[in-house]
Amino acid sequence: MEKTRQVDAIAVLELVVNNHPGVMSHICGLFSRRAYNVEGIICIPMQDGMTSKMWLQVNEENKLEQIIKQVKKLPDVLTIERHDGGHRVFERVGVLV
Template identity: 65%
Template sequence: MNAVSKNENAALARPQRTVLELEVNNHAGVMSHVVGLFSRRAYNVEGILCLPVGDGSISRIWLLVLEDRRLEQMVKQVEKLEDVRTVRRHGADHAVFERLEEFFR
């Protein structure tokens, strides 16, 4: 097996990462509700970033997660949370985590 085949096989075996961007009502406990949903379903979150937006009544939460067969269901359940306004999916190359990873290298 040549080096190219090994690299292709390794890429296929490694789960892809995805960034979920949530816009939520900003109040005490909202982060706990969101990550609690993932925790109760044993779905690992690789990274979390949360910042207030505008006047602080809304926050944006970015979650770095592994892409697997359960992700679609997880997104549907997150969208049902009372304080979640919107959910957007981005590729793992989303700038928010890419810049943080550069900082910690």
């Protein structure tokens, strides 16, 4: 039987993080260690150059609150916002591929 993905379970975590080497590695490492799946990542530097905005698309509804708690603990994560049902940034990228 083929598994199907529940689109309505997709959430996007929008983070503002410090912009320096290793931040992406720390965030992805947390997801890897906890066996959380990331379905999409977009990261761009903000105008100040000191911070970046990162969007993580996840389909882990039953683990989402725990993911948020763990990400908040990372010292380079300045803010985190949850968007249920996806986010326009991934919709725009989807048009390009």
